[in-house]
Amino acid sequence: MASSFARNEYTRTGDSFYSPRFWLPLSLIMFFIFLIWWWSDEQSILVTSIEDENDILLVLQTRSNAESSREKQLKTHTEDYPEDIDSVAELTQLYIERSRKESDPRYLGYAQHLLNPWWSNQKPPLVIQRLRAILLQSQHQFAPALADLNALLQSYPGDAQSLLTRATVHQVLGNYTSALKDCTNLLRYAPLPAIACVASIQSLTGQTTDARNLLAGIEPQLASQPVSTRQWIRTLQGEIAVRKNQPDQAEKYYQLALTEPLRSAYLLREYSQFLLDNNSNEKVLSLLEDETHDDSLLLHAAIAADKTQNKDKLRQYSDLIETRLRNAKLRGENNHYYLEARYALDLEKKSGKALLLAKSNWQKSKEPRDTELFVAAAVANDDQSSLHKISDWMLSQKAVLPSVMALLNTNGSGSQ
Amino acid sequence: MKKIIAIILIYLAISAPVLAHKPSDSFISIESVGKSWQFRWNIGLRDLEFAIGLDRDQNGLLTRGEVTSQSNIISAYALSRIKINSTGEACQTPLDDFEIKKLEDGNYASLTFSAQCPNTENVELNYSLFFDFDPTHRGLISVRNNDQTFSYVVSDSSPVLALSRIDQSGLNTLSSFLREGIWHIWIGFDHVLFLLTLILPAVLFRRNHAWQSTDNIKIAMIETLKIVTVFTIAHSITLSLASLQILTFPSRFVESMIAFSVLVTAINNLRPFFRHSRWIVAFGFGLIHGFGFANVLLDLGLSGQQTALSLLGFNLGVEIGQLVIVIIFLPLIYLIRDSLFYRWGLLRVGSSVAAVIASIWLVERLFDYQLLTI
Numbered sequence: 131m132a133s134s135f136a137r138n139e140y141t142r143t144g145d146s147f148y149s150p151r152f153w154l155p156l157s158l159i160m161f162f163i164f165l166i167w168w169w170s171d172e173q174s175i176l177v178t179s180i181e182d183e184n185d186i187l188l189v190l191q192t193r194s195n196a197e198s199s200r201e202k203q204l205k206t207h208t209e210d211y212p213e214d215i216d217s218v219a220e221l222t223q224l225y226i227e228r229s230r231k232e233s234d235p236r237y238l239g240y241a242q243h244l245l246n247p248w249w250s251n252q253k254p255p256l257v258i259q260r261l262r263a264i265l266l267q268s269q270h271q272f273a274p275a276l277a278d279l280n281a282l283l284q285s286y287p288g289d290a291q292s293l294l295t296r297a298t299v300h301q302v303l304g305n306y307t308s309a310l311k312d313c314t315n316l317l318r319y320a321p322l323p324a325i326a327c328v329a330s331i332q333s334l335t336g337q338t339t340d341a342r343n344l345l346a347g348i349e350p351q352l353a354s355q356p357v358s359t360r361q362w363i364r365t366l367q368g369e370i371a372v373r374k375n376q377p378d379q380a381e382k383y384y385q386l387a388l389t390e391p392l393r394s395a396y397l398l399r400e401y402s403q404f405l406l407d408n409n410s411n412e413k414v415l416s417l418l419e420d421e422t423h424d425d426s427l428l429l430h431a432a433i434a435a436d437k438t439q440n441k442d443k444l445r446q447y448s449d450l451i452e453t454r455l456r457n458a459k460l461r462g463e464n465n466h467y468y469l470e471a472r473y474a475l476d477l478e479k480k481s482g483k484a485l486l487l488a489k490s491n492w493q494k495s496k497e498p499r500d501t502e503l504f505v506a507a508a509v510a511n512d513d514q515s516s517l518h519k520i521s522d523w524m525l526s527q528k529a530v531l532p533s534v535m536a537l538l539n540t541n542g543s544g545s546q
Numbered sequence: 547m548k549k550i551i552a553i554i555l556i557y558l559a560i561s562a563p564v565l566a567h568k569p570s571d572s573f574i575s576i577e578s579v580g581k582s583w584q585f586r587w588n589i590g591l592r593d594l595e596f597a598i599g600l601d602r603d604q605n606g607l608l609t610r611g612e613v614t615s616q617s618n619i620i621s622a623y624a625l626s627r628i629k630i631n632s633t634g635e636a637c638q639t640p641l642d643d644f645e646i647k648k649l650e651d652g653n654y655a656s657l658t659f660s661a662q663c664p665n666t667e668n669v670e671l672n673y674s675l676f677f678d679f680d681p682t683h684r685g686l687i688s689v690r691n692n693d694q695t696f697s698y699v700v701s702d703s704s705p706v707l708a709l710s711r712i713d714q715s716g717l718n719t720l721s722s723f724l725r726e727g728i729w730h731i732w733i734g735f736d737h738v739l740f741l742l743t744l745i746l747p748a749v750l751f752r753r754n755h756a757w758q759s760t761d762n763i764k765i766a767m768i769e770t771l772k773i774v775t776v777f778t779i780a781h782s783i784t785l786s787l788a789s790l791q792i793l794t795f796p797s798r799f800v801e802s803m804i805a806f807s808v809l810v811t812a813i814n815n816l817r818p819f820f821r822h823s824r825w826i827v828a829f830g831f832g833l834i835h836g837f838g839f840a841n842v843l844l845d846l847g848l849s850g851q852q853t854a855l856s857l858l859g860f861n862l863g864v865e866i867g868q869l870v871i872v873i874i875f876l877p878l879i880y881l882i883r884d885s886l887f888y889r890w891g892l893l894r895v896g897s898s899v900a901a902v903i904a905s906i907w908l909v910e911r912l913f914d915y916q917l918l919t920i
Binding site for chain 2: 234
């Protein structure tokens with residue numbers, strides 16, 4: 131039994147103890163055993179990251195002491211007296227402003243909570259109804275927002291805030307004629323916002339030179355305006371220059387807007403789209419590096435990563451987009467059609483899916499980018515009926531969007 | 547007054563709404579582990595700051611120190627806003643761990659806790675975090691139950707989620723336990739080592755006190771499949787007995803016996819004492835290994851009415867997992883059956899290494915002392 135492995139038995143194939151045929155595989159096996167050993171022990175080998183007490187986890191928007199103590203005071207007061215209209219209105223307005231300043235929709239949620247006692251009232255007090263309309267508009271619920279605004283303006287035709295809000299809703303819905311009417315009515319009550327409002331509509335209806343001149347006229351007053359207003363007007367001037375096909379002018383205005391101490395998502399969205407159109411993709415990537423919390427900006431960053439063949443970034447951004455779409459669907463939100471449609475068109479290259487989504491999106495919202503996306507998806511699918519829909523709408527509202535019309539003309543939608 | 551409001555709000559109204567942040571969500575992942583539910587709850591620091599005011603020094607910066615020093619306050623606040631009940635009775639939700647996690651849109655407080663319920667029927671989760679000031683807040687919940695993930699959302703208007711109603715069809719149970727069976731034979735290092743050691747000499751047969759190589763892979767394969775199936779039959783018996791709590795042994799004893807089984811099989815390769823009857827070894831030790839598998843199965847949790855299906859699926863999975871190993875391993879050793887590498891490197895050195903590892907396990911498990919990290 132002791133000699134069960136007789137020497138002649140294992141030497142008969144000609145192998146030798148000293149031959150590489152023996153030692154090579156054996157050392158390989160030993161190596162793998164070592165690897166497994168190391169792998170199972172890696173947790174103790176890996177250096178654990180050192181976490182510093184002073185790591186900054188969240189940067190809060192700095193506000194003056196007066197502002198934050200007033201907010202706290204109102205918060206406590208409205209908790210005790212949730213139906214005290216004056217305090218509720220003041221705090222709601224503070225929250226809406228914060229949601230804008232910090233680009234954070236959760237303040238709209240806080241505001242909605244404050245309006246809860248009147249949320250489903252047919253006829254709430256004027257000040258409440260006005261705030262409710264702004265809130266609904268901010269949440270993209272344009273139909274109920276319009277219902278509130280129409281009711282309000284019926285009773286108080288000179289309510290400046292409501293005129294302005296309704297003009298905005300009409301503009302987003304692509305009703306330029308109605309929007310212009312509201313802007314013009316506003317001139318009597320609040321000239322500066324009214325001028326910006328009119329210029330904005332003009333820039334969409336082919337009167338870009340008039341729009342530019344109107345804004346040039348209020349130039350002297352800009353210095354005294356709040357940062358956000360000035361930045362918004364600079365951005366609008368940039369957009370007008372784009373529509374006039376003056377890229378140098380556009381760049382100039384966008385740069386002016388960027389010098390303001392505020393990084394608004396609206397500005398970054400318009401400017402990065404401008405850069406994408408001019409193939410400055412690297413610039414987009416560095417501009418939006420830390421701005422991917424916003425859907426549109428994330429999308430622009432992903433498109434720039436795709437164009438520069440930056441595979442790692444593209445993967446990272448696409449994963450983020452997919453997570454966000456999944457969560458939005460789970461939440462039951464339906465205001466992500468734009469993101470989903472453009473992601474499908476430009477990155478997933480699924481033009482059929484993109485067309486369906488772009489069409490749904492366009493039915494809800496007709497900002498220039500919505501129309502641009504719809505026309506691009508329609509062209510990709512050679513969908514003449516969609517192209518006709520777009521040109522019919524453009525004719526009825528006298529809309530002039532060079533980027534859209536170029537595509538319409540080359541793809542034979544006859545009515546242009 | 548109207549005019550002043552209009553000018554203040556100009557930018558609110560004119561520019562179309564562009565909001566940079568995603569809305570307020572918390573993320574809960576729930577896993578059913580045996581009879582309890584394991585929770586991980588990620589809550590945005592941004593939301594917590596608004597709710598409790600974490601920025602103690604009011605400098606506009608929230609530091610790791612500020613958050614960790616208030617982890618008790620955060621946990622107490624959060625845990626009081628999630629109620630888990632079973633048949634109307636409250637479950638305990640003791641906090642296991644508090645961490646800070648970076649998700650795509652910033653840092654989150656990450657709480658781990660389990661729900662310990664008086665019974666396992668009709669478990670319900672009632673969520674009320676932040677609804678007292680934000681009706682647009684949502685809890686996004688993913689429930690992992692036997693390899694499947696289900697997604698849910700809780701909101702102000704529908705804050706309740708029934709957990710025990712998330713049941714599965716028989717087919718799902720069968721297939722998920724089948725997968726678990728395959729997986730557990732593959733990652734169970736001691737079972738794999740036993741199996742490999744057992745089939746290592748399968749391409750040889752004994753003659754005149756010496757190993758002779760076989761020239762018929764078909765016979766070698768059939769012999770081996772028989773042995774593996776005998777092993778499976780044996781462990782199916784004890785696995786069922788143990789899972790149904792009819793016959794159980796302390797796990798330290800079972801684990802030690804498994805180590806012993808590897809040791810004996812390895813020595814049998816070096817100095818054969820079970821000559822022609824490796825299947826007896828396979829059957830005997832199969833009984834032992836079955837008790838080992840049962841611990842895994844109990845960890846996975848057997849759902850009441852589907853016990854039989856779960857057992858069947860798990861046993862089939864283990865059998866499939868083993869067959870895959872045999873089908874890959876056997877032709878390889880058949881090809882090299884005459885080489886010195888096989889006869890020395892694998893059969894003798896390999897068995898010796900297995901014997902050494904098994905001895906170490908045996909000592910560790912018998913005396914509950916850690917020698918190896920594997």
